Amino acid sequence: MTRFWRVWAVLFWCVLGRAEPVWADAAPLEAPAPKACSFDAGEGAPGLSRRDAFAAGEVVLTFDDGPQPSATKRLLDQLDHHGLKATFFVVGLWVREDTYQLIQRMASSGHEIGTHTYGHDLRLTRRGWGVDYIEGQYELTRVLVELALLAGSRDEFRALYRRVLERKPGAILSPSQVRARWRAIQRNHFELLAERGFDQEQRVYPMRFARPPGGIPYEGHWPVRKMREEHEQALGNLGLLNVLWHGVSGDTVLGRLDDSEFLLANVRYHTRRGGILLMHDRMRADAMADVLERIASDPKLRVVTLESAAAAKYGCSARELYAGLRASAAVAAR
Numbered sequence: 139m140t141r142f143w144r145v146w147a148v149l150f151w152c153v154l155g156r157a158e159p160v161w162a163d164a165a166p167l168e169a170p171a172p173k174a175c176s177f178d179a180g181e182g183a184p185g186l187s188r189r190d191a192f193a194a195g196e197v198v199l200t201f202d203d204g205p206q207p208s209a210t211k212r213l214l215d216q217l218d219h220h221g222l223k224a225t226f227f228v229v230g231l232w233v234r235e236d237t238y239q240l241i242q243r244m245a246s247s248g249h250e251i252g253t254h255t256y257g258h259d260l261r262l263t264r265r266g267w268g269v270d271y272i273e274g275q276y277e278l279t280r281v282l283v284e285l286a287l288l289a290g291s292r293d294e295f296r297a298l299y300r301r302v303l304e305r306k307p308g309a310i311l312s313p314s315q316v317r318a319r320w321r322a323i324q325r326n327h328f329e330l331l332a333e334r335g336f337d338q339e340q341r342v343y344p345m346r347f348a349r350p351p352g353g354i355p356y357e358g359h360w361p362v363r364k365m366r367e368e369h370e371q372a373l374g375n376l377g378l379l380n381v382l383w384h385g386v387s388g389d390t391v392l393g394r395l396d397d398s399e400f401l402l403a404n405v406r407y408h409t410r411r412g413g414i415l416l417m418h419d420r421m422r423a424d425a426m427a428d429v430l431e432r433i434a435s436d437p438k439l440r441v442v443t444l445e446s447a448a449a450a451k452y453g454c455s456a457r458e459l460y461a462g463l464r465a466s467a468a469v470a471a472r
């Protein structure tokens with residue numbers, strides 16, 4: 139090749155071979171729309187984890203282990219003040235007569251509510267009690283959230299609790315009591331819903347998300363595949379997406395709980411990268427105020443909901459995703 143053609147070949151490659159075409163400014167290329175309800179069966183159960191790519195600065199705010207009477211109220215006030223939407227992964231045993239109105243407020247303010255099990259059982263998948271027990275731990279929180287949403291007063295919440303759980307309000311179920319009683323409690327709940335005019339399988343609250351306590355058996359070194367399979371089967375039975383996280387605020391690191399700068403630095407780092415951020419309702423008040431102020435005032439950050447993050451991943455809502463999975467399972471079973 140002569141020198142003349144070599145120069146032209148290099149110029150041709152420079153113009154046409156660039157990852158971004160030089161005429162992109164004139165006619166921007168649109169990203170292809172995701173295939174409707176696409177789900178990779180090799181992924182295990184549907185859900186979101188650190189393996190899912192988020193754009194830099196795009197964050198989902200999640201708060202675990204509530205509701206707590208004063209901490210969750212303060213947090214809801216601050217989220218309202220900044221116009222931020224979050225997801226609360228609720229622990230069922232904390233849904234009580236002094237917190238049921240906080241559940242109502244989460245729903246009416248447009249926050250998402252997920253289940254973080256009834257008793258925050260860190261041995262959820264390690265007791266060897268199988269899929270049924272795991273399902274019961276997640277389902278009891280859903281029942282309690284729905285009782286909270288149905289109650290028109292503290293007295294009514296107490297009455298609903300007594301009727302459905304067949305216990306004194308506030309009495310806590312042990313893991314073995316959850317295992318033995320959850321199906322009967324669910325049955326009582328469905329009877330109550332039927333009396334209130336709900337159709338079969340219609341729920342008070344369309345809960346779509348679950349998070350295992352401590353992230354076990356996904357976070358850390360839990361090599362037992364059976365634990366994950368049982369966990370995913372339980373969530374599949376309930377139609378819930380498994381939600382882990384990309385970054386933590388560090389508000390459970392003993393010895394650093396009073397270190398506001400440490401918490402803020404963690405949040406700054408993880409929000410800049412983008413993804414699901416894990417915090418707790420009970421984070422110290424001044425640190426929480428700083429964190430939310432920073433998130434709300436940073437023009438490079440965009441707070442999105444879990445529902446929209448799931449929809450971006452799967453090409454449809456969580457509800458449609460599970461309806462599609464159920465339909466294909468029914469076809470396969472024929």
Ligand SMILES: [Zn+2]
Binds near residue numbers: 202254258352
């Ligand atoms: Zn937790």
